[in-house]
Amino acid sequence: MKRVLLTTLLAGLFATQAYAADSIKIAITGPFSGGSAPMGTSMRDGAKIAIAEINVAGGIKVGAKMLKFEVLERDDEAKNERGALIAQELASMNDLAGVIGTVNTGVCLAGDKHLQEKGITKIITPAAGSASMTQWSKAKVKDLSIFRLAAHDGIQAAMVVEEAINRKYTKVAMLYDSTNYGVSGRDDMVEQIRKQGNILQVVTTDKFNIGDKDMTAQLLRAKNGGAQAVLIWGIGPELAAVANGMAKIGLKVPLIGGWTLSMSNFIDNSAKNGNGTLMPQTFIEEPITPKAKNFITAYHKTYNVKRIPSPVSAAQGYDAVFIFAAAVKQAQSTDTKKIKLALEDLKEPVQGVITTWKKPFSSWDPANEESHEAFRRDQVVMGMVQDGHVVFGNDADRKRLISNATSVKGKK
Amino acid sequence: MNQALIQLLVSGALMGLVYALVAYGFQLTYATSKSINFGQGELVMLSAFFSLTLTNLGLPYYLMIPGGLLFGVVAGLFVERAGVRLALEQKSEGWILMTIILGLFGVSAAENIWGRDDRPFPTPIPTEPMQFFGISITPLEISVALGVFMIMVIIELFKRKTLLGKAFAAVSADRDAAELMGISATRTIMLSYGLSGLVAALAGILVSPITTVGPTMASALVLKAFSVAVVAGLESGFGVVIVGLFLGSLESLTSFYVGSGWREAPGLVLLILALAVRPTGIFGKAVIRKV
Numbered sequence: 001m002k003r004v005l006l007t008t009l010l011a012g013l014f015a016t017q018a019y020a021a022d023s024i025k026i027a028i029t030g031p032f033s034g035g036s037a038p039m040g041t042s043m044r045d046g047a048k049i050a051i052a053e054i055n056v057a058g059g060i061k062v063g064a065k066m067l068k069f070e071v072l073e074r075d076d077e078a079k080n081e082r083g084a085l086i087a088q089e090l091a092s093m094n095d096l097a098g099v100i101g102t103v104n105t106g107v108c109l110a111g112d113k114h115l116q117e118k119g120i121t122k123i124i125t126p127a128a129g130s131a132s133m134t135q136w137s138k139a140k141v142k143d144l145s146i147f148r149l150a151a152h153d154g155i156q157a158a159m160v161v162e163e164a165i166n167r168k169y170t171k172v173a174m175l176y177d178s179t180n181y182g183v184s185g186r187d188d189m190v191e192q193i194r195k196q197g198n199i200l201q202v203v204t205t206d207k208f209n210i211g212d213k214d215m216t217a218q219l220l221r222a223k224n225g226g227a228q229a230v231l232i233w234g235i236g237p238e239l240a241a242v243a244n245g246m247a248k249i250g251l252k253v254p255l256i257g258g259w260t261l262s263m264s265n266f267i268d269n270s271a272k273n274g275n276g277t278l279m280p281q282t283f284i285e286e287p288i289t290p291k292a293k294n295f296i297t298a299y300h301k302t303y304n305v306k307r308i309p310s311p312v313s314a315a316q317g318y319d320a321v322f323i324f325a326a327a328v329k330q331a332q333s334t335d336t337k338k339i340k341l342a343l344e345d346l347k348e349p350v351q352g353v354i355t356t357w358k359k360p361f362s363s364w365d366p367a368n369e370e371s372h373e374a375f376r377r378d379q380v381v382m383g384m385v386q387d388g389h390v391v392f393g394n395d396a397d398r399k400r401l402i403s404n405a406t407s408v409k410g411k412k
Numbered sequence: 413m414n415q416a417l418i419q420l421l422v423s424g425a426l427m428g429l430v431y432a433l434v435a436y437g438f439q440l441t442y443a444t445s446k447s448i449n450f451g452q453g454e455l456v457m458l459s460a461f462f463s464l465t466l467t468n469l470g471l472p473y474y475l476m477i478p479g480g481l482l483f484g485v486v487a488g489l490f491v492e493r494a495g496v497r498l499a500l501e502q503k504s505e506g507w508i509l510m511t512i513i514l515g516l517f518g519v520s521a522a523e524n525i526w527g528r529d530d531r532p533f534p535t536p537i538p539t540e541p542m543q544f545f546g547i548s549i550t551p552l553e554i555s556v557a558l559g560v561f562m563i564m565v566i567i568e569l570f571k572r573k574t575l576l577g578k579a580f581a582a583v584s585a586d587r588d589a590a591e592l593m594g595i596s597a598t599r600t601i602m603l604s605y606g607l608s609g610l611v612a613a614l615a616g617i618l619v620s621p622i623t624t625v626g627p628t629m630a631s632a633l634v635l636k637a638f639s640v641a642v643v644a645g646l647e648s649g650f651g652v653v654i655v656g657l658f659l660g661s662l663e664s665l666t667s668f669y670v671g672s673g674w675r676e677a678p679g680l681v682l683l684i685l686a687l688a689v690r691p692t693g694i695f696g697k698a699v700i701r702k703v
Contacts, residue, residue, distance in 0.1 A: 033523070033528040033529075034529075035529075035530065037528065037529055038529075178673075206671075206672045207673060209675075211628070211632050213427075214423060214427050214664070216423040217420060217665075217667035217668035217675075218667070220416050220420065220668060221668060236530075237624060240624070244539075247539075247541065248541045248548050249541075250541065265529065265530055268531075268532050269530065271532070
């Protein structure tokens with residue numbers, strides 16, 4: 001009896017291995033429920049559109065075979081401990097080609113170490129908190145299998161402070177939520193205010209908790225201090241409570257902050273109080289290029305929506321898959337370590353919906369996290385909430401993106 | 413007095429009234445049966461979701477309210493029948509666990525039926541702030557205050573002026589004696605749970621436009637409400653209003669003058685003080701038990 005069991009088990013083992021060689025197995029992780037869900041589901045759905053496009057076209061040619069993507073989905077519920085469990089599970093798989101996802105910085109901090117230990121390649125998107133990459137430079141890791149495709153908070157905080165200075169403000173209030181994301185965002189903003197010449201005077205720095213609905217006290221302090229703008233780092237529902245609170249006490253100044261201000265649960269719950277809110281974006285849901293138009297139409301049709309819940313997450317998920325696929329093609333292997341090496345040295349440019357990625361990553365340099373960060377300042381634009389949609393905050397950005405797209409085509 | 417202070421007091425007091433309304437739901441059932449529905453917060457949430465569904469089906473606001481309230485009553489009766497009645501008949505404390513379990517069940521059900529997202533709750537009441545001597549109040553907030561006071565006055569009048577209402581007091585005082593006088597204790601307790609469900613539903617409908625609707629919307633609320641109920645004493649209906657107003661304002665003031673991180677502190681300090689100094693609550697009556 002025992003022998004029969006053993007043979008069945010062994011047979012099963014071989015069966016899965018044989019199967020694995022026929023597909024590229026990747027995991028998509030993120031919060032598909034809860035307050036961060038708009039980002040998680042958009043990222044997942046954007047990635048799945050890319051995967052469908054690749055699979056329909058036959059897959060990726062590795063050796064003599066055409067391999068298709070096989071997807072594992074894991075919901076981390078934006079909880080650090082769930083993220084750690086999922087990362088452990090993924091790290092224990094021998095045939096996993098890579099991981100794409102994670103929305104919450106805390107989840108990255110809790111889980112990525114398990115993947116790094118096993119050398120499993122991961123592209124973080126759209127978690128933007130600085131700490132998810134700086135943890136590796138601080139630990140002076142020599143070889144890193146974690147990459148990121150998201151405008152990290154360093155870039156975003158710089159843009160937020162820059163925007164306030166460009167608008168000739170001198171006094172600002174700073175609000176942040178008490179999560180890892182909020183606190184690290186606050187640190188980035190403080191750092192950037194110092195770097196950009198201490199032009200902005202911070203009249204009050206206040207925090208709020210996840211689930212808080214009444215922000216009167218924090219906002220009154222901002223109002224009494226004479227704040228001309230509120231710089232903020234938080235997540236959808238609480239951001240909406242802040243916008244509604246500002247309207248209530250008559251604090252008519254712009255809200256400028258992290259890209260989470262484009263989340264649908266901020267836009268819906270703040271309604272017209274959210275108008276004029278500014279945040280850095282990597283993708284605006286406007287069909288300004290043919291590639292963007294195709295992507296937006298595909299998303300709307302596939303998921304039967306009129307608006308992408310988080311366009312930035314969806315576009316980044318989509319581009320992450322194409323970058324990953326390019327690495328698989330170049331590595332000519334589904335081995336996660338070979339894919340990592342290919343990612344660090346992508347020979348061919350990758351046509352994405354955000355931009356055309358030319359060598360997005362390079363070999364990991366512990367002194368410079370940007371070696372594993374895809375985004376640079378000029379790929380990010382300022383978005384603005386306008387009647388339930390995110391539009392370009394500065395028209396110059398819009399024109400720049402259109403001309404970039406046409407110039408790339410011209411070169412071809 | 414400066415305007416910021418008054419604005420803080422007003423905003424805090426309004427939150428406090430919401431705590432009071434949930435606490436009042438605790439107080440209603442405790443008065444008759446010495447039992448509490450620990451899933452009161454989940455009743456608030458479920459009723460809010462149900463009302464949202466009615467609104468999405470196209471029902472106008474004034475028809476949605478009775479629908480939502482009816483749902484609350486039915487849910488309250490269900491809790492009494494499924495979680496409380498048997499435990500009380502056996503004089504056991506099983507209702508504590510049962511009501512918590514029913515609450516958890518409610519959260520799971522809501523997550524599966526309506527999803528885990530926070531959603532806006534449409535309301536015809538304007539949310540534009542109005543100015544009173546430099547203080548901003550939205551009509552929505554005024555509707556919350558009015559709603560809380562109205563339902564409490566109606567229920568208190570019912571308890572004091574009608575025969576059925578007096579049965580509440582009788583069952584509360586001595587269940588067995590009340591039974592001997594021809595009052596059905598079971599029915600009185602059922603009624604109190606129904607009313608408690610009604611109060612929960614009203615709380616859900618009133619606060620949802622401000623707080624948004626989500627499966628965890630009431631989890632923070634219910635802890636505060638419990639503090640209010642314990643500090644006020646579970647015997648007094650109007651006591652919870654006063655303590656609720658006080659706690660709400662205190663929270664608001666603390667987070668302004670001490671720091672936003674200290675917001676939760678006064679509620680806990682108040683709770684500890686009350687338990688240490690006056691365990692029956694500020695407005696509670698010390699009962700001498702004769703053996």
